[in-house]
Amino acid sequence: MKIHIHGVRGSIASPGLETAYFGGNTPCLEVVADGTRLVLDAGSGLRNVGDRILAEGKVADFTLLFSHYHWDHLQGLPFFGPLYMAASRIACIGPRPGVLGLRDSLRQQMAPPFFPVPFDSLPSQLTTRELRLREGFVQGGFTVKSAPTNHPDPCFAYRIEHGGRSLVYATDTEHYDCVDPELLRLARGADLLVYDAQYLPEEYAGQKGPARTGWGHSTYEAGARLAQAAGVGALGLFHHDPRRNDDGVREIEARARELFPATFALREGEVLDLAAPLVDRVAA
Ligand SMILES: [Zn+2]
Numbered sequence: 001m002k003i004h005i006h007g008v009r010g011s012i013a014s015p016g017l018e019t020a021y022f023g024g025n026t027p028c029l030e031v032v033a034d035g036t037r038l039v040l041d042a043g044s045g046l047r048n049v050g051d052r053i054l055a056e057g058k059v060a061d062f063t064l065l066f067s068h069y070h071w072d073h074l075q076g077l078p079f080f081g082p083l084y085m086a087a088s089r090i091a092c093i094g095p096r097p098g099v100l101g102l103r104d105s106l107r108q109q110m111a112p113p114f115f116p117v118p119f120d121s122l123p124s125q126l127t128t129r130e131l132r133l134r135e136g137f138v139q140g141g142f143t144v145k146s147a148p149t150n151h152p153d154p155c156f157a158y159r160i161e162h163g164g165r166s167l168v169y170a171t172d173t174e175h176y177d178c179v180d181p182e183l184l185r186l187a188r189g190a191d192l193l194v195y196d197a198q199y200l201p202e203e204y205a206g207q208k209g210p211a212r213t214g215w216g217h218s219t220y221e222a223g224a225r226l227a228q229a230a231g232v233g234a235l236g237l238f239h240h241d242p243r244r245n246d247d248g249v250r251e252i253e254a255r256a257r258e259l260f261p262a263t264f265a266l267r268e269g270e271v272l273d274l275a276a277p278l279v280d281r282v283a284a
């Protein structure tokens with residue numbers, strides 16, 4: 001199982017010299033195994049997935065799995081080239097958004113005056129499926145399990161298994177006062193846990209700026225606690241704060257390693273191979 005990292009930034013894209021090392025695109029991970037592709041979230045990083053598929057002359061045929069539908073996880077979709085090609089088959093799967101259904105949520109973000117091309121005029125074969133609470137599914141060789149996170153509006157974390165390897169994608173979640181039993185169950189023994197580490201503990205607690213409690217995001221400290229309790233192989237810090245420059249992300253990485261040594265901050269453009277030990281990336 002290989003994970004191509006296309007976007008690691010939370011809340012809003014943050015391009016610029018200060019964020020160029022870890023990258024400024026919002027969440028998008030592309031998981032590939034045995035030629036099957038599963039894309040996690042449609043942040044601004046999704047554009048790169050589409051551009052590469054088109055450049056290679058391939059036909060898009062994959063599952064797009066949404067954690068939820070906040071803008072930073074959705075806004076790459078209208079700029080995803082294969083959406084405009086009749087041969088493309090894209091299965092959109094995620095939690096029921098709440099007020100609107102999944103399909104209407106996708107339609108709404110492309111409705112006038114927000115976007116010039118109406119969703120219903122797209123030629124691609126786009127299907128939608130809403131997952132129930134803790135519902136899983138099998139797609140190609142992937143087995144996917146889900147668990148709810150603590151976030152405003154419904155949001156799911158996922159465990160993706162293939163060929164004896166496992167990735168847990170737990171973003172946009174708040175830890176509160178204990179290790180989240182839902183995520184602990186989902187992450188147990190995973191090779192890699194990708195976790196929302198947007199805030200420093202002192203930011204979360206309000207010792208540095210306003211308290212971020214109730215904002216739906218977490219810290220490297222809570223990530224390390226979860227990683228330890230679940231016995232994961234490695235912890236990948238994710239959903240970097242848009243105001244955090246590269247030195248700031250490196251500081252978070254260093255602090256997290258003191259609590260859970262097998263930790264690294266996810267970086268746009270990298271490819272992680274779960275079949276190989278992640279030690280190299282951790283040591284980099
Ligand atoms: Zn987010």
Ligand SMILES: [Zn+2]
Pocket residue numbers: 068070151172216
């Ligand atoms: Zn969110």
